[in-house]
Amino acid sequence: MLAAISVQFLALRKRPLVKVMFAIYVALLLLQFFAPVGLLRIAPQLGNALNPEAALALEQTVRLPFAFATIFGQINGIGGLLLMIIAGAFVGGDYTWGITRTLLARQPGRGRYLLAKFSALALLAAIWVIVSVPLGAGCALLAGALLDLPQSIALADLTLVLRGLLIAWVGLLPYLALATCWAVLGRGVVAGIAGSIGYWLFEIGFGVASIFRMLGSFGERIYNFTLAQSVGAWTDLTRQAFNLDVGRAFGQFGFSFPSLLQSGIMLLIYGLLFGGGAWWGIRRRIV
Amino acid sequence: MLVLEQLTKRYGPRAVVNDLTLTVESGTIFGLLGPNGAGKTTTLAMILHLVRPDAGRITIDGVDVWRQPRAALRSVGALIETPAFYPYLSALDNLRIVAGHAGLSTGDLAQRLVTAGLGDVGGQPVGTFSQGMRQRLGITAALLGSPRLLILDEPTVGLDPRGVVELRAMLKDLANSGCSIIFSSHQLAEVQHICDHVALLNAGRCVAQGAVADLLGAGGRLLLRVGDEAATEAAIRLIRAWNGGTKARIVEGMIDALVPAERAAVLNRYLVEHAVAVAELRPAAPSLEEFFLNQIAPNHPAG
Structure with missing residues (x-):
């Protein structure tokens, strides 16, 4: 099994799409840190200074240790979307190129093949998460220096970062399973990417409708069972730890994340649903 | 020995393979012939546990392919349809992936590429390969693990005359060493040269099968x-x-x-x-x- 995971990771890490997606991710991470520098440094010179409260909030997003909340937000936000695209292309590509037949004709076992592919994706996600933290912290140090902000990291912060890493990684896995499921059921790259992004957009639309009170209380309760809310409830723990409480901000709209217990159960259900769908598809469908 | 008994596969009301029964003895080169849509590739895919039959039984050395796929197909190599590889990876990396999934040794892969005439291009992305080079790589991948049953779907497509001659000699050598080979092709002259036995499929049914000499003599x-x-x-x-x-x-x-x-x-x-x-x-x-x-x-x- 380790040999199968190892060769799948080889196929994944050498894929040009992974490099492109990571370059986009880094570019957006840089933007996340240096756009505030621009706003805080240049806007006052143009006579458009932010009010002190807004400026302080913006400074917090690029200043360590609070900047960790920004980094983890980026990981599970745009990072999740980009990794989902990679997963859809990686699993679906085997069908599109006909490689599934080449590999399965040698009888590795269909479940084993799928598990090797998913494990390679999970490993990439782990590396992605781990690399993001020093990269983001480096950006924060530079941005903070440009803005003359005091920065500090205590040992307790590092403990929270470690917990945050684990939560961020686990929070990415259902999205990888979602893309894998679509790619297997649709037997191709297009199904993998379009299916998972479609689902992601559906949940965003659901969220927007819920925030703007377009769904009624029943619809809002249902929204709290979505994948986005279930992942959000856990990743918000990290943001809260670094003084960025999205839940509290949402609370101004009378809106809150589900409980950790409910979201934990829902993540398990989503994992079983997407993983089971992919498992059923690979075992039962023609390759 | 490979045995297909009353094998049937339907897509909707259409039987792509219909009540197909045939036997491939050890050490023979068996040609599977038929016009487009005759059911050749579907038959090969069913043997390889890729397409589930609706009825019938496939056994390799007495082991049922659809009941014990890993045991039955442990020593089977295959090139099915077109040779499919990751286009952005090198030939060597692609072989590593096939071997890694099949649990085979990766020690002699570079030497295998040299034997296949791909030694000079083993580090180049497969996406830059010609059809013939891909075909050679596909056959090399099929031969990994020294299979006792080799299934080749249209293996001569894209090969230059020298490649065809080399393939022919290699298949004869393999058959002489006891390996059974199933060979599907449209190039009937090639099949006549290479195969000992043939089965002719038409519209999913086997319309003739036997030793090539017997079939032509009984024409x-x-x-x-x-x-x-x-x-x-x-x-x-x-x-x-x-x-x-x-x-x-x-x-x-x-x-x-x-x-x-x-x-x-x-x-x-x-x-x-x-x-x-x-x-x-x-x-x-x-x-x-x-x-x-x-x-x-x-x-x-x-x-």
């Missing part, structure tokens, strides 16, 4: 020369009326009649009794191509 055609044009016309009328109606046509001045070789003397006596002097009478030795066309187009050769 049952005679060539006759009877003299001038008028005598030829008279003779062909007699033959068509003989034995309740016999198919015959004129080809380059000779009569090509659908009559088994063992009935040549009876036909000769019949013509002589009807005042037709037979100048030449010999069995036609059909090529596999002619046999194939005869079987899938029943009006041939009478036309």
Whole structure:
């Protein structure tokens, strides 16, 4: 099994799409840190200074240790979307190129093949998460220096970062399973990417409708069972730890994340649903 | 030994493979022939546990492929449809992936590429390969792990004449070492050169199977020369009326009649009794191509 995971990771890490997606991710991470520098440094010179409260909030997003909340937000936000695209292309590509037949004709076992592919994706996600933290912290140090902000990291912060890493990684896995499921059921790259992004957009639309009170209380309760809310409830723990409480901000709209217990159960259900769908598809469908 | 028993696969109401039964003995090169849509690739995919049959049974050395796939297919190598690889990876990395998934050794992969004539390009992305180079890589991948049953779907497509000759020699060597080979192809001359046994599929059914020599010998055609044009016309009328109606046509001045070789003397006596002097009478030795066309187009050769 380790040999199968190892060769799948080889196929994944050498894929040009992974490099492109990571370059986009880094570019957006840089933007996340240096756009505030621009706003805080240049806007006052143009006579458009932010009010002190807004400026302080913006400074917090690029200043360590609070900047960790920004980094983890980026990981599970745009990072999740980009990794989902990679997963859809990686699993679906085997069908599109006909490689599934080449590999399965040698009888590795269909479940084993799928598990090797998913494990390679999970490993990439782990590396992605781990690399993001020093990269983001480096950006924060530079941005903070440009803005003359005091920065500090205590040992307790590092403990929270470690917990945050684990939560961020686990929070990415259902999205990888979602893309894998679509790619297997649709037997191709297009199904993998379009299916998972479609689902992601559906949940965003659901969220927007819920925030703007377009769904009624029943619809809002249902929204709290979505994948986005279930992942959000856990990743918000990290943001809260670094003084960025999205839940509290949402609370101004009378809106809150589900409980950790409910979201934990829902993540398990989503994992079983997407993983089971992919498992059923690979075992039962023609390759 | 590979055995297919009453194998059937349907897509909707259409039977792509219909009640197919055949046996491939160890150490033989078995040709699977048929026109497009005959069910060749579907049959191979069912043997490889890629497409689930609706009915029937497939066993390799007595082990059921669909009950114990890993045990049955442990020593099977295959090239099915087109050789498919990651285009952005090198030939060597692609072989590593196939070997890694199959749990095979990756120690001698570079040497295998050299043997396949791909030693110089082993580090280049497969996306830059020609069809022939991909085909060589596909065959190399199929041979990983020294399989005892090799399944090759159209393996000569894209190969240059030298590649075809090398493949032919390699397959003969493998068969001599006890490896069974199933070889599907449209290139019937190639099949005639390489295969010991063939099965001809048409519309999902097996319409003929056996040793190539037996099938061609049992083709049952005679060539006759009877003299001038008028005598030829008279003779062909007699033959068509003989034995309740016999198919015959004129080809380059000779009569090509659908009559088994063992009935040549009876036909000769019949013509002589009807005042037709037979100048030449010999069995036609059909090529596999002619046999194939005869079987899938029943009006041939009478036309």
